[in-house]
Amino acid sequence: MYHWGLMDGPGVTIVDRVTLGAGDAASWLGRLRSDYAPGAERRGMQLAAAWWSHVGPDAVEVTVRWDLADVAAFWAMRRAAGQDPAVLEWWAATDALAIARSRNVCARA
Amino acid sequence: MTRWVVQLRLADGATLEGLPGCAGCHLPGSVGGGDATWDVEAPQRPEPMTAGAQVLDAVALAPLRGARVAFTGPRIKRTLLLRVRPGTPLATRERFEAELAEMPRYITAIRGWALSRVDDAVAPSRWTHVWEQEYETVDGLRRDYMMHPYHWAGIDRWFDAEVPQSIVEPEVAHVFYAASGPVLP
Numbered sequence: 540m541y542h543w544g545l546m547d548g549p550g551v552t553i554v555d556r557v558t559l560g561a562g563d564a565a566s567w568l569g570r571l572r573s574d575y576a577p578g579a580e581r582r583g584m585q586l587a588a589a590w591w592s593h594v595g596p597d598a599v600e601v602t603v604r605w606d607l608a609d610v611a612a613f614w615a616m617r618r619a620a621g622q623d624p625a626v627l628e629w630w631a632a633t634d635a636l637a638i639a640r641s642r643n644v645c646a647r648a
Numbered sequence: 649m650t651r652w653v654v655q656l657r658l659a660d661g662a663t664l665e666g667l668p669g670c671a672g673c674h675l676p677g678s679v680g681g682g683d684a685t686w687d688v689e690a691p692q693r694p695e696p697m698t699a700g701a702q703v704l705d706a707v708a709l710a711p712l713r714g715a716r717v718a719f720t721g722p723r724i725k726r727t728l729l730l731r732v733r734p735g736t737p738l739a740t741r742e743r744f745e746a747e748l749a750e751m752p753r754y755i756t757a758i759r760g761w762a763l764s765r766v767d768d769a770v771a772p773s774r775w776t777h778v779w780e781q782e783y784e785t786v787d788g789l790r791r792d793y794m795m796h797p798y799h800w801a802g803i804d805r806w807f808d809a810e811v812p813q814s815i816v817e818p819e820v821a822h823v824f825y826a827a828s829g830p831v832l833p
Contacts, residue, residue, distance in 0.1 A: 610794070645801060646801050
């Protein structure tokens with residue numbers, strides 16, 4: 540069973556991990572901030588932090604954390620994302636470049 | 649005998665009374681279906697013999713798993729019609745089905761449930777799966793089901809097109825109605 544702080548509510552965090560060629564990571568992160576993040580914020584996702592890590596001689600894993608206010612905000616985001624073709628276009632362009640990618644949706648522990 | 653989930657379009661003044669099985673007009677929040685759902689067992693594609701009711705979609709079920717906690721009285725019957733993307737490997741589809749069927753273990757507001765594949769041999773359909781539940785009240789669906797992290801932080805990854813491992817097409821039918829008694833077998 541899940542437990543969370545009653546004072547905080549459940550809260551929602553989304554973690555994207557994208558592994559890219561070392562030469563692609565900085566430019567992809569720049570496009571994430573300029574192209575994807577504004578729409579994501581309109582959908583209720585706040586860009587909380589981004590990190591990168593060399594995971595091989597030629598590969599960098601970028602980790603991006605998004606925060607949402609609560610579960611209702613999560614479902615509202617899902618509905619809004621489903622109605623915006625730019626969202627899937629963004630990920631299709633990313634997947635064309637990425638070595639690996641994952642998204643985890645997390646409840647506050 | 650096949651169990652069917654039928655989506656109906658209702659003309660003004662149409663009544664669902666007298667239909668065999670169970671039927672009900674969709675409650676607010678339903679999306680992607682018709683005006684009403686008709687749950688019925690029939691040897692072949694059912695037709696409502698009632699004025700003003702037109703079949704939009706009749707889905708024949710091939711049951712996979714299900715269970716129910718016995719209780720009497722009114723309830724909410726919810727149906728999710730979904731389509732797994734063509735080309736999804738069988739092992740992936742079976743893992744999705746297994747995880748979906750575990751939802752009642754986490755979400756105890758689900759009092760009865762059935763997970764079925766669509767029986768295309770009986771009636772070709774655009775859907776591949778039917779996920780049905782019964783709740784004592786609509787809060788069971790709107791609060792317990794929608795707000796549980798096993799759902800939104802777990803199961804939803806199969807549905808969310810932003811998740812690379814998702815396998816369910818974005819277009820679904822999520823419909824629910826008030827029933828006076830048991831609907832699921």
